[in-house]
Amino acid sequence: MLEIKFVRQNLEAVEAALADRGQSADLTAFKAMDETHRGLLQESESLRHRRNVVSEEIARLKKAGRPAEALMEEMRAVAVRIKELEKAQSETQEALSAILMAVPNLPHPSVPKGRDSSDNPVAKTWGTPPAFDFTPQAHWEIGSGLNILDFERATRITGARFPLYFGAGAQLERALINFMLDLHTRAHGYREVLPPFMVNRASMTATGQLPKFEQDLFKLEQWDYFLIPTAEVPVTNIHRSEILEESALPICYTAYTPCFRSEAGSYGKDTRGLIRQHQFNKVELVKFCTPETSYAELESLLAQAEAVLVQLELPYRVVLLCTGDMGFAAAKTYDIEVWMPAQGVYREISSCSNFEDFQARRADIRFRRKGKKGTELVHTLNGSGLAVGRTLAAILENRQRPDGSVDIPPALRTYLGGMKEIRP
RNA sequence: GGAGAGAUGGCCGAGUAGGUCGAAGGCGCUCGCCUGCUAAGCGAGUAUACUCCGAAAGGGGUAUCCCGGGUUCGAAUCCCGGUCUCUCCGCCA
Numbered sequence: 225m226l227e228i229k230f231v232r233q234n235l236e237a238v239e240a241a242l243a244d245r246g247q248s249a250d251l252t253a254f255k256a257m258d259e260t261h262r263g264l265l266q267e268s269e270s271l272r273h274r275r276n277v278v279s280e281e282i283a284r285l286k287k288a289g290r291p292a293e294a295l296m297e298e299m300r301a302v303a304v305r306i307k308e309l310e311k312a313q314s315e316t317q318e319a320l321s322a323i324l325m326a327v328p329n330l331p332h333p334s335v336p337k338g339r340d341s342s343d344n345p346v347a348k349t350w351g352t353p354p355a356f357d358f359t360p361q362a363h364w365e366i367g368s369g370l371n372i373l374d375f376e377r378a379t380r381i382t383g384a385r386f387p388l389y390f391g392a393g394a395q396l397e398r399a400l401i402n403f404m405l406d407l408h409t410r411a412h413g414y415r416e417v418l419p420p421f422m423v424n425r426a427s428m429t430a431t432g433q434l435p436k437f438e439q440d441l442f443k444l445e446q447w448d449y450f451l452i453p454t455a456e457v458p459v460t461n462i463h464r465s466e467i468l469e470e471s472a473l474p475i476c477y478t479a480y481t482p483c484f485r486s487e488a489g490s491y492g493k494d495t496r497g498l499i500r501q502h503q504f505n506k507v508e509l510v511k512f513c514t515p516e517t518s519y520a521e522l523e524s525l526l527a528q529a530e531a532v533l534v535q536l537e538l539p540y541r542v543v544l545l546c547t548g549d550m551g552f553a554a555a556k557t558y559d560i561e562v563w564m565p566a567q568g569v570y571r572e573i574s575s576c577s578n579f580e581d582f583q584a585r586r587a588d589i590r591f592r593r594k595g596k597k598g599t600e601l602v603h604t605l606n607g608s609g610l611a612v613g614r615t616l617a618a619i620l621e622n623r624q625r626p627d628g629s630v631d632i633p634p635a636l637r638t639y640l641g642g643m644k645e646i647r648p
Numbered sequence: 649g650g651a652g653a654g655a656u657g658g659c660c661g662a663g664u665a666g667g668u669c670g671a672a673g674g675c676g677c678u679c680g681c682c683u684g685c686u687a688a689g690c691g692a693g694u695a696u697a698c699u700c701c702g703a704a705a706g707g708g709g710u711a712u713c714c715c716g717g718g719u720u721c722g723a724a725u726c727c728c729g730g731u732c733u734c735u736c737c738g739c740c741a
Contacts, residue, residue: 228698265699269710276710279722283667292721299721467658467696590696592658594678599696 225324225586232258241330244337244547254323261316268309275302325429326436329582331547332519332556338546344559345546350530351539353563358626362566363617364497367393369628370648373498384495385487385502387613392646396619396632397505399639400612401480404507404532408609412528414478414509419458421481422449427461430587432553432579442484442502451484455508456606460583463512467599468591474513474521478609481506498613499571505612511605512589515581518603519556522578526558529574529609535635538618539563541570555580560610562618573614576607 231238235251242249278295285292336345367373372393378386389397408414425448428434433441433453442451452458459479468475483506494500509528513521526542533540545557554577561570581601584590590599623631629647637644 262699265710269699272710273708275721279667282721286667296721303721469658592677597678597694 225582226327226330227585228258228320228324231324231327238327238330241547242328244331245328245550246339246548247328251323254320257316257319257323261313261320264309264313264316268306268313271302271306271309275299275306278302322435325586328550328552329555329579331550332578332580335550335556336544336546337548339548340546341543341549343546344543344549346541347544347558348542349539350534350541351537351563353539354565354622356565356624356626360565360621360624361628362497363564363620365566366620366624366628366630370630370646372396372646375496383502385500387498387501387503392640392643393616395640395643396636396646397612397616399636400615401505401507403535403636403639404609404612405478405480407532407535408478408507408509408528411531412476412478414476417459417462417477417479419452419455419462419479419481421452421458421484422447423452423457423461424449427457427464430464431457431460431583432586433457436552439488440486442486452481453485454483454606454608455479455481455506456510459508459510460589460604460606461587463589463602464587466589468512468589468602470514470591470593473591473602474511474517477510479508479510481508498617501613504614507609507612509576509607509609512584512602513605514591515600515603518578518580518605521603522556522558522576522605525605525607526560526576529560529576529607532610532615533560533562533573536615536619536633537635538615538622538633540573551575551577553577553579553582555582558607560608562614563622564618565621565624571614571618572611573618574608574610577605579604579606 226238231251231254235255239249239251278299282292282295282299285295336343338344361369364373364375370392372390374388374390375386378388381388405416409416422444425434428441428450433450441453444450458481459477462477463475482503484503487500487502490500498504509525511521511525530540530542540560540562543559543561545554545559550557557575557577559572560574560576562573563569564571580603583604584601587604589602589604591602592599619633619636620630623633625631629645631645632640632643
């Protein structure tokens with residue numbers, strides 16, 4: 225969330241930024257509530273002060289064996305008033321935080337203004353889409369032809385939008401996970417973590433999924449736990465409520481997890497194939513760093529995610545999300561989109577964001593500068609490195625051959641016992 | 649699931665016949681001094697959040713000893729509820 229002081233002092237700027245995101249922003253309720261709240265705070269604090277002073281006085285009188293009944297009587301009334309104020313205060317506090325928790329992050333100045341994905345400028349294009357002298361098949365057709373993907377049976381086991389891999393398909397998914405983790409840990413200096421796949425409400429709130437987006441999550445019925453929609457949640461929460469040493473930064477983690485999303489509101493979209501599933505695998509990159517380095521870290525994070533596609537020889541492009549297309553918590557986001565030949569479009573395969581201190585404030589993750597007093601909020605970043613199912617889909621489509629077989633990218637072959645291709 | 653123990657500052661760890669405890673002591677860290685020889689000595693400082701005053705420097709106030717209630721003029725200390733951790737038993741991949 226945004227700092228309450230900042231919002232108070234920059235109401236118009238915040239409203240304007242929200243408008244850029246395509247949100248109607250009316251913070252007059254916030255302003256009034258904030259003033260009420262601070263008034264209550266001042267009254268109750270001065271009463272508490274009075275109480276603290278008098279309590280000491282009572283202790284002194286009693287020790288000296290002198291009567292204190294009159295003061296105690298006065299304090300009984302003060303205590304009642306303090307209780308009233310506390311109640312009112314907790315109500316205004318709750319109202320204020322409800323408003324603030326629902327306010328998205330402010331876009332970084334370098335983010336272009338725009339309404340939706342059609343306004344996202346392309347920042348970079350890498351590789352050349354393969355030229356086929358036959359009509360390329362969609363990955364679900366290839367997968368079913370090779371008998372490695374089975375969406376029909378997955379539906380029987382669970383329901384729509386769940387994947388079921390067999391044989392070389394399952395192996396390929398696993399190989400991709402290992403390949404990505406190895407690349408990020410060995411070449412990019414990340415530390416591997418394997419976190420819980422369910423998290424509590426506080427963790428979801430810290431990274432921004434809650435309270436606004438509960439309908440996008442899978443929630444356990446008997447527990448106040450949620451299935452993670454991305455490893456960003458458990459991994460960012462590793463350091464919740466901690467004060468880190470500046471010398472420890474940046475902290476870089478990479479994690480493989482399955483991800484669970486209800487995909488509410490996406491009915492009818494991408495109903496076939498691996499593109500939009502309720503459960504999918506992802507290797508995530510997460511960084512904690514100082515504010516002055518976070519934009520450089522965003523660029524390197526992006527490059528590290530791109531490196532996966534470069535090594536797999538999959539053509540892609542990078543787009544910079546405009547203000548209207550960015551996620552709730554992000555200040556700046558690059559999407560990496562891989563080429564999907566069957567549809568002839570680039571599809572998102574990674575999203576790399578700098579959240580600045582938006583998540584850190586919610587999660588209370590700070591650091592201490594060497595030789596300086598006090599603490600500052602860290603900046604957090606994360607990006608997919610990459611979405612595994614979509615990567616597998618891209619390999620199938622980009623490296624398919626007219627006979628229905630698929631050529632395995634050379635970088636991946638050692639992870640598959642030397643397998644060079646998948647044949648029916 | 650059953651029984652018991654516990655939760656204090658960056659870390660360790662005192663502190664319960666309720667008051668002068670934001671909290672001893674140690675470690676760590678910062679600054680200064682001393683000394684110089686590899687590892688010590690001395691001194692000072694060292695939680696966080698919110699809020700008010702101030703241009704600022706800085707100063708005032710409040711809260712926080714797991715969380716939420718309660719008792720009381722007053723609670724780290726007493727009572728109730730919850731969460732988490734540890735030990736033992738049970739169950740289990």
